[in-house]
Amino acid sequence: MKTIQTDIIPNFQTFAKVKGDHVLNYEAICVFAAIGFFLDQDTYYKDEVCLKPATVNTIDESGYLVKSEPWFQWHYSPKDISFEDTLNEFSELFESIIDQQVGDKRVILPLSGGLDSRTQAVALNHLGKDVEVYSYSFENGYDEAKISKQIADTCNFPFKAFKITTGYLWDKIEELSKINGCYAEFTHARQMAVLNQLKVKGDVFSLGHWGDVLFDSTTDKQISENEELELVLKKIVKKGGLELASQLWQSWSLEGNFEDYLRDKIKSLLDTIVIENSSAKIRAFKSLYWAPRWTSINLSIFKKTAPITLPYYHNKICEFICTIPEDLLRNRKLQIGYLKKRNQALAKITWQEHKPFNLYNYHLNKTPYNLPYRVFSKLSRILNKTTGKPYVQRNWELQFVGESNDTNLKKYLFNTGLDTLVHKPIINNIYRNFMDTNKINYAHPLSMLLTLSLWHSNHNTLGNH
Template sequence: MRKIKTPIIPIQPTFAKVKGDHELNKEAICIFAATGFFLDRDTYWKDVVALPPASINQLDADGFLVKCTPWFQWHYTPRTISFNEALQEFTTLFETIVEEQIGNKKTILPLSGGLDSRSQAVVLKKLGKEVSSYSYDFDGGYPETQLAQKIATACDFDFKPFQIEKGYVWNVIEELAKINQCNSDFTHPRQMAIIDKFEAMGDVFSLGHWGDVLFDSGTDKTVSENQLTEIILKKLIKKGGMELGNALWHQWKLEGTFEHYLHKRINTLLDTIKIKNVSAKVRAFKSLYWAPRWTSVNLSVFIEKRPVTLPYYDDRMCEFICTIPEEFLADRKLQIAYIKAQSPKLAKITWQDHRPFNLYNYGKNRIPYNLPYRIIKKAQRESNALVGKKYIQRNWELQFLGKENATQLESYLFSNPLKEWVSEEVIQAFYNAFKEKDAVTYSHPVSMLLTLALWKKNNG
């Protein structure tokens, strides 16, 4: 008998066999197609499951799951403490975790213009770690590397800027399919474009993933508990995702309707979370089902080259969050206060989500204060458009648009392996809608069909 204890938020999923027929879990695949990740314990197969977070699992000698017992339950038990006390506790905990995780290793730090990686920069600088930082932006997109460069310069970190080139995914898609096992689509992990650069940068990654979920409201405080299922579905379902899930459900002649099945699954999972505060309940839901099966899957690209550390994934951080009043977590208050207290220099650098404002004046990101910036940026985009320079905002635009990309995409979408279980009629309908109707809405279904094509090719 083997025992496996999973963390509150697993960095990598662990799979086990269960009794049953070895056949495709088509209901699970429909949800995967709609959302971009597998829900709860689901996998491609009915007799293979992902071990749930925060559980103690007993497996027999053949790898079959015998018993699964939770060791931690998300809760909301706010303590009567001041904001300054909460900030001091966070500061001590955050810095202790990072010190333990990094030690004397040379650290690789991905930087953006947001708060999570900026908080990593603050603590790594304060602790005196040797850091090699980098960032990337799209060819034709927002120059994110400029903000990252400013953060790195302020911290005296080595810095390398990269640009994600058009069509890079076709050179690495087969490798990526093996790395992430087709458990998420291929257009989101931009780090795959520079995967060969990582080994020379340092010894270990320090990643800020999930800080934006733990240190913000899960949902608007006006939302009632009976609205939660719809709120969760709006967060989970990608554009065009419900349409693709419905199409596969109908083609495979599954019982009932996809909408009813999905609603029931979400309701059941929400019922297991014994938290009355709706914001904390949504945060718990996302940490239980979104982080391990979506965010963690894409960590596999980093792990392929170097070990990863994630202070916001640490069990102690999750337990801490459960005891902090929602009003302190809302609007990133604790993270912002930490950065301002520890590094005013970094706090004065533009916050990408509220550009051109920073952590001291982002409250002015509203009309009329942000109007001049918006007018200037609109004029720049229109000027670029006149000379044929398209403004790139999304990963799929670099991978799916243009003649060369179309040739590569079609070679996978209309391959024989995919057509063995998704009809050509369904494939053609979504691809035509992407090309002729609404590329933004139908980019997700096309991306998921591409993912299914690679999985089918590799799994027969």
């Protein structure tokens, strides 16, 4: 027997066997197709489960799960505390976690124009750490690295900018499918494009995942249980995901209909969270099911280069969040307060989500104050189109649009045996709708078919998971 204790937010999946036939879990695969990740303990197979977050698990010698007991449950127990005291508590906790995680190692910091990695940059700078910073932008897209460089320069960190180019996926997709086990679609793994170039940057990554969820409200008001369910569905079901999942459900002759199945499954998971506050409850749901089964999956790519640390994933941060009144978390107040407190110059740099405004004036990101920037931005996109360089805003635009991308895409959709898992009319329908009808609505279904194609190929050549 062995015992495995999982973190509150695990940064990797741990699998175990359960009694049953080794057959595909078609219901779970339909959910995967709709939302882009597996829910709860589901995997591709009926006799395999992913260990739950924050549990102590007993595994026997044959790899079967014998017992699983929770050691932590998400809760909402707000303290009677001022914002200033909360900010001081957060500052001390966050900096102590980062100090403990990175020690005296050379730190690799992926930096964006948002708040999570910016908050890390300030903490690392305040602690006097040896940091190398990089950022990336889409080819023909918004120059996110411009903001990142300003942040790095303010902290006196060496900086490197990368361009994520059209079609980078295709010569890396086989490797990527083995790294992430096909538990996430491939078009979001931008770090895969620069993996080899990061190997000489430092000793340990400090990654900013999940800060935006923990340090903000998920809803501004108290809502009913049915409204909570609807809000979760709205957040997790991708464009076109319901259509693909329903088609798969029908083609595999599963009982009932997919939408009812998904709603019942999410409702049952929500019902296990004993929190009355709607915002805290939905945050707990996302941290239990979304973070470990979606956000964490492609962390394995970073691990191929160097060990990873995730300050926002830390158990003490999760415990801390459970005690903070929602009003003090709303609108990123704590992170903004921390940035202003530690580094005012850095707080004056553009906040990408509210560009061109910064942390002191982002409340002006509304009409008429933001009108000049919106007009300028629209004219820039129009100009790009007239020069034959459409403005790239989404990951899939680099992977699925254009003749070369189409050639590679068709290879994996139509020449790898995917039609032995997914009925060919479904593949044809999704592909044609993407090409001829509505790329935005069918990009996610197309990406999921690509993911299933690679999983199916690996399953056939590598044996069972």
